[in-house]
Amino acid sequence: MSHTTVAGPPRVPVAPATTPSRAGRFWGDTGLVLVRELRPLVRDPFSMLFGLVQPLFFLALFGPLLVSSLGGTDALGGDVWLWFVPSILVMSTLFGTTGTGSNLQMELVSGSHERLLVTPMSRSAMLVGRALKEVVPVVVQALVVVLVMLPFGLRPDPLGVVLTLGQLAVLGVGIGGFSYALALAVRKQEWMFWVVQQTVIFPLMLLSGMLLPLDGGPAWMRTVSYADPLRYVVDAARELFAGDLASPAVLWGWVAALLTAAAGLAVGVRTMERARA
Amino acid sequence: MIRTRGLTKDFVVSRHETVHAVRGIDLDVEAGELVAVLGPNGAGKTTTMRMLTTLLAPTSGTAHVAGHDVTTAPHRVRAAIGYVGQGNGAASVQQVRDELVLQGRVHGLDRRAAEYRADELLEALDLAPLARRKVDSLSGGQRRRLDVALGLVQAPPLLFLDEPSTGLDPHNRANLWEHVLRLRTRSAESSGPPTTIVLTTHYLDEADTMAERVVVVDHGEVIADDTADALKADLAGDHVALQAAPEHLAVLAQIAERDAGTREVAVDVTADHDGAGDAGPDRLSTGVVSVRSTDGTRAVPGLLRAADAAGVDVLGVQVSRPTLDDVFLALTGRSLRETALDPSSGRTPDLTKEVAR
Numbered sequence: 001m002s003h004t005t006v007a008g009p010p011r012v013p014v015a016p017a018t019t020p021s022r023a024g025r026f027w028g029d030t031g032l033v034l035v036r037e038l039r040p041l042v043r044d045p046f047s048m049l050f051g052l053v054q055p056l057f058f059l060a061l062f063g064p065l066l067v068s069s070l071g072g073t074d075a076l077g078g079d080v081w082l083w084f085v086p087s088i089l090v091m092s093t094l095f096g097t098t099g100t101g102s103n104l105q106m107e108l109v110s111g112s113h114e115r116l117l118v119t120p121m122s123r124s125a126m127l128v129g130r131a132l133k134e135v136v137p138v139v140v141q142a143l144v145v146v147l148v149m150l151p152f153g154l155r156p157d158p159l160g161v162v163l164t165l166g167q168l169a170v171l172g173v174g175i176g177g178f179s180y181a182l183a184l185a186v187r188k189q190e191w192m193f194w195v196v197q198q199t200v201i202f203p204l205m206l207l208s209g210m211l212l213p214l215d216g217g218p219a220w221m222r223t224v225s226y227a228d229p230l231r232y233v234v235d236a237a238r239e240l241f242a243g244d245l246a247s248p249a250v251l252w253g254w255v256a257a258l259l260t261a262a263a264g265l266a267v268g269v270r271t272m273e274r275a276r277a
Numbered sequence: 278m279i280r281t282r283g284l285t286k287d288f289v290v291s292r293h294e295t296v297h298a299v300r301g302i303d304l305d306v307e308a309g310e311l312v313a314v315l316g317p318n319g320a321g322k323t324t325t326m327r328m329l330t331t332l333l334a335p336t337s338g339t340a341h342v343a344g345h346d347v348t349t350a351p352h353r354v355r356a357a358i359g360y361v362g363q364g365n366g367a368a369s370v371q372q373v374r375d376e377l378v379l380q381g382r383v384h385g386l387d388r389r390a391a392e393y394r395a396d397e398l399l400e401a402l403d404l405a406p407l408a409r410r411k412v413d414s415l416s417g418g419q420r421r422r423l424d425v426a427l428g429l430v431q432a433p434p435l436l437f438l439d440e441p442s443t444g445l446d447p448h449n450r451a452n453l454w455e456h457v458l459r460l461r462t463r464s465a466e467s468s469g470p471p472t473t474i475v476l477t478t479h480y481l482d483e484a485d486t487m488a489e490r491v492v493v494v495d496h497g498e499v500i501a502d503d504t505a506d507a508l509k510a511d512l513a514g515d516h517v518a519l520q521a522a523p524e525h526l527a528v529l530a531q532i533a534e535r536d537a538g539t540r541e542v543a544v545d546v547t548a549d550h551d552g553a554g555d556a557g558p559d560r561l562s563t564g565v566v567s568v569r570s571t572d573g574t575r576a577v578p579g580l581l582r583a584a585d586a587a588g589v590d591v592l593g594v595q596v597s598r599p600t601l602d603d604v605f606l607a608l609t610g611r612s613l614r615e616t617a618l619d620p621s622s623g624r625t626p627d628l629t630k631e632v633a634r
Binding site: 119 | 330331332352355356358360362363364365366367368369370371372375376379380382383384385424427
């Protein structure tokens, strides 16, 4: 049907007094989403500790086995905590941020996401604000692990810890972006979310050399591990904890974290913009 | 305020099956109208509403909402409308007031204005004491009022309500409507026409009592569109049930046929309205002649006089105003109640129900 002019309903003044630019709208909305996502965490900070249960079990029950099964700490560079605590930090980042899409899933089901879709809020901001929020639980959880381990003899380089937290935060934003994209992609079959999440985290974890050194593994495994961004972040964190801040591994860690963040945000934003109810 | 032409929506279910959820809807809604879209589940009400609110892209046709094209200018439509969906708009982990303030900020209010507006709405919807509560601690009725508040934050000229009272008990439904209608008149006092409201519902009485105009949708098409009273008068008419002894029913039916206002007459010989347990041999069994009449109350005196003249003893008379369900029945041959989740409001006397089926 042709429809060139619409002599229809009276025009209603709708635009607010000041219409922000596209970019202004995006950053303003990102801030609004970020603050909204952080509020429940700030009001109930202990909720962030639940995410630490699994990583702490690995620390307490897997750590001791590690030393004995490797016949000492030689393969770990001499100090088991400087080798294994960075692993646990990356692990808690991985567990927490891959699951964060479930928060969006709840809002998809309840209708609160839909309510925001029928507002002028920027779609990209809905994703980016949520992903940026991941920084807080990631950093808080990592700090708690480090503090808990100090009485057990962990002696990391302080500046190295700070830089590690930064790298984990960047990594977490990226993984968060992927997790939200997953939640949107499987919103018609919610149960798929945890199936995919579980399927993805274990290969990522084992191929990163997080739990056991890859040096003794088969050649194909070592080759595949180069495709695992976590591998670089784990390696970088170990160098940073040991105080070798200028190691090339640290640089590779930043590259991996930043690439993950860029890719996660890009995929997340794209999925959010394309997702129609 | 709303203008659609040939609006359709197809859902591809599988390679061999496409569902035509909406099959060409032309709808015009003027500023200030309160329109109920009524129809059974799956009629296309919600799909239509989701297209008008930019949540779904139409398959074909055009829709202009609040002066903007939903396909080419969805942003402007979203800025102009309030929307209360079927779900709960406020996230369960958030606090009540925070969600309202955020909604205002999203619609371009600065912090102070958004907070002022949030407090105003909390007060208006009797939610003020709950401002600091977490949303998941609210009752169903309170959550629904919060949803309405969220839809009204930017004082939109047009408000969409998708099954606003589904799941609420009668008390909470009445309470919700009281608030909605009060806010609507209040907006009329302050600035021009009252808020235009478009709602979908499958509660017949809700459409009947609240809406100034009822659009009946079935199988993705508009099958009727008028005021509830006009729809009832034009399509259904009153029911007059005349009780008489079985041997008198035929004569009574003939008398009813002759009345000018009569459209349809049915005889039900088996109807037995005696009390249970009284099964004596001399028990008086009765039948019913049911008449569909343009104006039942006016027809009754004439019918009784004619019956008296013919020597027919009329044992009882009942006149029932039609419901929107009768309208739907007249339009489609099906009852809305069969598909609706809600057992009806109970305004129709039992006798009429039996006669009508």
